[in-house]
Amino acid sequence: MAQALDPDVSNTMCRLNNGLSMPSVGLGTYRVRSPEVIMKMVDEALSAGYRLFDTAAVYRNEGHLQKAFTTLLPKHGLDRDDIFITTKLSPADHGSPDAVKKAYNQSLHNLGIDYADLYLIHFPKAPKYTNDDKRNTELRHSTWSGMVELYDNGLVNSIGVSNFTVDHLTQLMKVNHRVVPTVNQVEWHPFYYQTELLEFCKKNDIVLQAYCSLGGASMNSDELLNHPCVTKIARKLEVSNAQVLLGWALQQDIAIIPKSTTPEHIRQNIALNFTISSEDMLILNDLGSQKIKYAWDPSGVV
Structure with a gap:
């Protein structure tokens, strides 16, 4: 069932399970390395109302x-x-709590901040293991212990994960359920989503945050962005194709971090005060039968 969105999406917040709030829409910075x-x-984003900025150690732009x-x-x-501000632990920095703290402190130094609002394990494995x-x-469990230590010591506001499957989350929560x-x-995105994962996260009060919301746009693939079904819905609502894909995620209570370096698109990507009908949501959902994935695949990681 499609929901009506907050007329000012820039003010819409997700409640995290530790009681803090996170903006539902943020600016992604993947692959942007030019100062x-x-x-x-960032100037355009702040002007448009963005208040969440997502980066990672491996992006090399902190x-x-x-x-x-x-x-x-x-x-x-x-x-x-x-x-x-969200940043992420590099897969190469998995390890002991000391290793995690060292990597975190390096990110803080790079960013010139005293704390991160959210620190994520970027991927559920290290490069050294198959x-x-x-x-x-x-x-993974040792790394999470290091994350928890940062949180318990008040060094970071929130901790989480990225690219984790239901199995990875289940394992983690058995070892450290606190x-x-x-x-x-x-x-x-409509080409690739996992209903079971969303249901698990909602059941366990974990916010699901989407990346690659526009499909393979950052990999120079516009197959989803220019899909005829997306275009038809966009014309009906008088919004951009990208706005349709972002609205589709938000209407499932999924946070988003779209990346764009184009001023017009940066502004459009947070102007999501429209509602996609239930019928059109189902049409977009049906695109998932193609199962086209563009980014890291954690499904085979034990």
Whole structure:
């Protein structure tokens, strides 16, 4: 059943299971490594109302974001506490609590901040092990212990995971049921979504946050973005194709972090004050029969 969205989506928040709130819409920064481009996109995003910015150690742009925040927050009359910053532990930094803390501190240094609002395990395995190596499970649990230690010590506001399956989450919660991940950030779009994962996350009060909401757009594939079904719905609603795909996720209570470096698109991607009908939601859901995945695949990781 489609829901009516908040008329001002920039103010819509998700409640995390630790009582904190996270903006439902944020700006992704994957593959953006030009300091000039990041300065312009953050400026445009702050002006449009974005307050969540998503990065990761492996994106190699945390330092550029530091410069953008230092320059632009005062320009927009904002402080550090007015924005929500997410970064992620590199798969290469899985390991002991000390290893996790070292990696986290490096990200804080890069970003020029005292704390992250959300710190995620980027992927459920380290590069040194193959997918079927049972040591992945042990390493994942050690890494999560390090994340929990950061959280317990008040060094980070929230912790979560990315690219975790139902099995990975179940294993993690059996070992440490006291601190449940607040967020699971995964690939999610009409070509590729997992109803079982969404139901599991909702049942366990874990916010599902989508990346690749526009399909393979960041990989130069516009197959989903320009799909005839998406175009037809966009014309009916008088919105862009991208807005349809983002609205489809939001109407399932899924947070989104669309990336764009184009001012017009940055503004459109947070202007989601429309409702997709139940019938059109089903049409978009039916595209999932194609099961086209564009990003990292965690399904084979034990």
